[in-house]
Amino acid sequence: MNASFVRVDTSPATQATEYATIVDRIQGDDASVWRAKVSENTEPSTLAALLVPTTGDLLASKASSQDIETAFNILLCLVAVADDKQEDVISALIKGIESPIEGKGRSALRLRLLSNLYNALDTASPLRRTAFMAIVTISTRTKHASLLLPQLSLLNARCVEWNCTPQEKTNIYLTIASSLQPTHPLEALSLEREILKGDGPKDTKLSSSILTKALSTRGFYDLEDLASFPAITSLKGEVIGQLLELFLSGDHSQYEAFVSKNASALDTLGYNKEEGLFKFRLLLLSSLGAQRLNEPIAYAEVARALGIQGEDEDEVEEWVINLIQAGLADARIHQLDSTVTLSRSTHRMFGQAQWQFLQERLTTWSSSLSSILTLITQTREKIEARPIQEAPQEEEAAAETLEVKEGQAEATPVSMA
Numbered sequence: 521m522n523a524s525f526v527r528v529d530t531s532p533a534t535q536a537t538e539y540a541t542i543v544d545r546i547q548g549d550d551a552s553v554w555r556a557k558v559s560e561n562t563e564p565s566t567l568a569a570l571l572v573p574t575t576g577d578l579l580a581s582k583a584s585s586q587d588i589e590t591a592f593n594i595l596l597c598l599v600a601v602a603d604d605k606q607e608d609v610i611s612a613l614i615k616g617i618e619s620p621i622e623g624k625g626r627s628a629l630r631l632r633l634l635s636n637l638y639n640a641l642d643t644a645s646p647l648r649r650t651a652f653m654a655i656v657t658i659s660t661r662t663k664h665a666s667l668l669l670p671q672l673s674l675l676n677a678r679c680v681e682w683n684c685t686p687q688e689k690t691n692i693y694l695t696i697a698s699s700l701q702p703t704h705p706l707e708a709l710s711l712e713r714e715i716l717k718g719d720g721p722k723d724t725k726l727s728s729s730i731l732t733k734a735l736s737t738r739g740f741y742d743l744e745d746l747a748s749f750p751a752i753t754s755l756k757g758e759v760i761g762q763l764l765e766l767f768l769s770g771d772h773s774q775y776e777a778f779v780s781k782n783a784s785a786l787d788t789l790g791y792n793k794e795e796g797l798f799k800f801r802l803l804l805l806s807s808l809g810a811q812r813l814n815e816p817i818a819y820a821e822v823a824r825a826l827g828i829q830g831e832d833e834d835e836v837e838e839w840v841i842n843l844i845q846a847g848l849a850d851a852r853i854h855q856l857d858s859t860v861t862l863s864r865s866t867h868r869m870f871g872q873a874q875w876q877f878l879q880e881r882l883t884t885w886s887s888s889l890s891s892i893l894t895l896i897t898q899t900r901e902k903i904e905a906r907p908i909q910e911a912p913q914e915e916e917a918a919a920e921t922l923e924v925k926e927g928q929a930e931a932t933p934v935s936m937a
Contacts, residue, residue, distance in 0.1 A: 532562075532564040532567055532598055532601050533558070533562050533567070535594055535597050535598045536558040536561075536567040536570075536571060536598055537555060537558055537559070538594050539554075539558075539571055539591055539594045539595050539598065540552075540554035540555045540557065540558045540571065541554075541555055542587065542590065542591040542594070543571075543574050543577070543578065543591065546578060546581050546583040546587060546588075546591075547577065547581065554571075554574070557570060558570065558571070564598065564601040564602045565602040565605040565606075565609070567598060567602075568595075568598050568599045568601075568602035568605065568606075568609045569602070569605055569608070569609055569612075571595060571598065572595070572599070572609055572612045572613045572616060573612065573616065575592070575595070575613060575616035575617055576616045576619055578591060578592075579616075579617070579626055579629070579630065585626070585628075585629045588629060588633075589629065589632065589633065592633050592636070593636070595613070596636070596637065596640060599613065600640075607647065610637070610641075610647050611647065611650060613637065614634070614637065614647070614650055614651055614654050615654075617630050617633050617634055617637075617654065618630070618634070618654040618657055618658060620661065627658055627661075627662035627664060630658050631655060631658055631659070631664075631667070634651050634654050634655050634658070635655065637651050638651040638652060638655070643681055644681060644683075646682060646683070648678075648681070648682060649678075649682040649684070649692075652671075652678070653692070653695065655668075656668060656695060656696055656699055659699065660698075660699040663703075665699045665700050665702075665703055665704065666703065666704065668696060668699060668700065669700075669704065669707060672696075672707060672710075672711065675692070675693070675696070675711075676714070679692060690715050690721060690726075693711045693712065693714060693715050694711075694712070694715070696708075696711055697709075697711040697712050705733075705737050705738075705739075706737065706739045706740060708733075709730075709733055709734060709737050709740055712730040712733065713730070713734070713746065715730065716730060716746070716749045716751045716752065717749065718750075721751060724751075724754065724755065724758075727751040727752060727754070727755060728755060728758060728760050728789060729789070729790070731746070731752055731755065731760050731761075731764060732760055732789045732790055732791050734746055735760070735763060735764065735767060735791065735796055735799070736791060736792040736793075736795040736796040736799065737795070737799075738795065738798070738799065738846075739846070741799075741802075741803065741806075741846070741848065741866070741868070743764065743767055743768060743803075743868065743869075744768060744868070744869045746764075747764055747768065752764070759782050759785045759786065759789070760786075760789055760791070762778065763778065763779075763782075763786070763791075766778055766800075767799075767800060767803060767868070768868055768869040769868075769869060771804070771825070772800075772801070772804060772825065772826060772827035773827070775797075775800050776827065779793060779796075779797075798842075801826045801827075801839060802839075802842060802843055802846055802848060803848075803868040804825055804826060804868075805822065805825065805826060805839055805840070805843050805849075806843060806848040806849055806865050806866045806867075806868060807865075807866075807867055807868045807869075808821075808822070808825050808865075809843075809849050809851065809862030809865030810862075810865040810866060810867045812862070813862060813863065813864070813865065814861060814862075814863055815861065816854065816857070816859035816860070816861050817859060817860050817861070817862070818858060818859055819831065819833050819836045819837075819858040819859065819860070820858075822836045822839070822840070822860065823835075823836050826839060833858060836860075837853055837855075837860075840853055840860050848865065848866045849862050849864055849865040849866065850862065850863045850864040850865075851863065851865075
C-alpha cells in the first residue's frame, strides 16, 4: 500500500535526523536523545516506527503550532518510504494525533494534521477511512461538528472509494449523525434516512429509533416518503409504526388518545411528546388548508381541528404563523372576521382521497374555463358580425335624416332686408 506523499530529495536518515532535532529542541533536551536514537538506525521503516510515537509528546508540548506542523510534514516524508510497515506506522500516527491529552486541546492543529494526512493517502487506501473517522471523533469531542457539514454530500462516494460493506457504511453514517444530532438535528436525520433506503437495516430497533426521531424533529415533514421504505413498512404492527399512521391520517383526538394509551412504550423509544405534538398540529393545519385552498376558514374550526382549549384566537393566529414559518403554507389572517385563508398548503399524505379531491377540483376548473371560453367566443362573434349587419341600417337612417333636413330648408322663408 503506497501513499501519495510529497517526496523530497533527501535520505530517510537525513529526514529522521531533522525530525529528531526538532523534537529535542521542543522538549528542551540538551542531550539530543532523539538524534542519538535515530543515528543508530538507517532502515526507513524502523526510523518511522521509532519516531511516530513522539507525535503525542509534540502535541502536549508548549511548542508553536507552526513548529509542530513542520515536524509533522517531515515525519510524513519519512513515513512515505516505510513501505513494509507503512500501514502500521500510519495507523499509529493517526492514533497519536487523535488521542486526547488533558489540558492540551489543539483541536484546530489536530484537524489540520489529519487533513494533511488524509489528502496525502491514496484515494483507495483503507486508512483514509481511519483518518476521516479520527477527524469526526475530534470534531465531536471539541464541539466542532459543523466542520463535518461540507463532507456530507461526498460521504456516499467516499464509502464507495473505501470499499465499505453495508454494515460499515451504516456505522459511519450513524457515527456522524450522532455527532451532528445536538446542533444539526435535520442533517443528522438526513444521514439516518439514507440508511433506511433500499432494503434498509435488518435491525428493526434501529429503524424504530430513526422513525422516532423523524416524528419529533422539526423541519422534517416528508413522512409519506419515509413511510414507503421497506424498513419502515415492516414496523406497521409496532407502536411507532401506528403513530406514523396517525401522523399521516389521524385527527387530534385520535393522536391524544393513542399517546396517552402508549405513553410508557413511547417513553422507552425516546419519543419527544412535546415536539411530536407541535409537529402533528402543523401537519393537521397544513392538511386542512390543502383541502380548503382560497376559502376562508373560521378561527373556531382551526381551534377545533388542533385541539386548542377555549378556541383562543391568539393561539390560532400563532399556529398559522408557525405553519408559514415552517414553509408548509402561504396564508392570510383576517382578524376582522376571524378567518384565515390559505393560498398554498401541503398535504401530509397524498393518497386516494387526495387524488379524488384533486380530480374534482380540476373538473370544476375545467368547467369554469369552458364557460368562460364559450362566453368569449360568443362575444367575439357578435363584435365581428356587427359591422356587416348594422351598416345598411345606419346608411338608411343617415339618408332619412338628410331628406328631413332638406325639406326643412325648402319650407323656411327667406328673409330679405
